[in-house]
Amino acid sequence: EADIYQTPRYLVIGTGKKITLECSQTMGHDKMYWYQQDPGMELHLIHYSYGVNSTEKGDLSSESTVSRIRTEHFPLTLESARPSHTSQYLCASSERGYQETQYFGPGTRLLVL
Amino acid sequence: DQQVKQNSPSLSVQEGRISILNCDYTNSMFDYFLWYKKYPAEGPTFLISISSIKDKNEDGRFTVFLNKSAKHLSLHIVPSQPGDSAVYFCAASGFSGSRLTFGEGTQLTVNP
Numbered sequence: 001e002a003d004i005y006q007t008p009r010y011l012v013i014g015t016g017k018k019i020t021l022e023c024s025q026t027m028g029h030d031k032m033y034w035y036q037q038d039p040g041m042e043l044h045l046i047h048y049s050y051g052v053n054s055t056e057k058g059d060l061s062s063e064s065t066v067s068r069i070r071t072e073h074f075p076l077t078l079e080s081a082r083p084s085h086t087s088q089y090l091c092a093s094s095e096r097g098y099q100e101t102q103y104f105g106p107g108t109r110l111l112v113l
Numbered sequence: 114d115q116q117v118k119q120n121s122p123s124l125s126v127q128e129g130r131i132s133i134l135n136c137d138y139t140n141s142m143f144d145y146f147l148w149y150k151k152y153p154a155e156g157p158t159f160l161i162s163i164s165s166i167k168d169k170n171e172d173g174r175f176t177v178f179l180n181k182s183a184k185h186l187s188l189h190i191v192p193s194q195p196g197d198s199a200v201y202f203c204a205a206s207g208f209s210g211s212r213l214t215f216g217e218g219t220q221l222t223v224n225p
Contacts, residue, residue, distance in 0.1 A: 042215040042218065090156050101162060106156045107155060
């Protein structure tokens, strides 16, 4: 069973606000990921990290930024939220190795008005 | 370029019967395949995986079959239960390390 947490679970916010979505895991996994998913669509990778001080952009362009200062923590920040950022944001982690399985947090549903 | 495709957006089965969810991929470099189950407003839950060196993997009611020549995998759930009603995603990794490529998902509805 994976121990990965995301807060908040739901967020309704106005345009132009700065937001930070939190993601923490207690499994000591080196690798962490952020996905974005809209209803009825596949998950799109927007950021990933293979360890502390390592971050990379994913396959889907995103205006968000991430940081990885501690192994267990991988927050995502939007400096100025817009309605186009409305989506579900999913955090995942995996061990370093070959053919790893990613384990997901419960997600954050973001609505920008 | 959709490298992982789930061509059936929805599937409806009766409780107790078999559910078969299908997934096709195009990239021959994929060597690890996973199935996830997702309820609305929750994160995906890992169900079962299979390495390309195998053609079948079982875990309780769930069995995944891999046909490498056809670039096709399927998830069998038997017997199906109403609690299995969810969106099922297949995913693949390989040439890009642990990064996963997901299909669009199939909504499974198990009717009592």
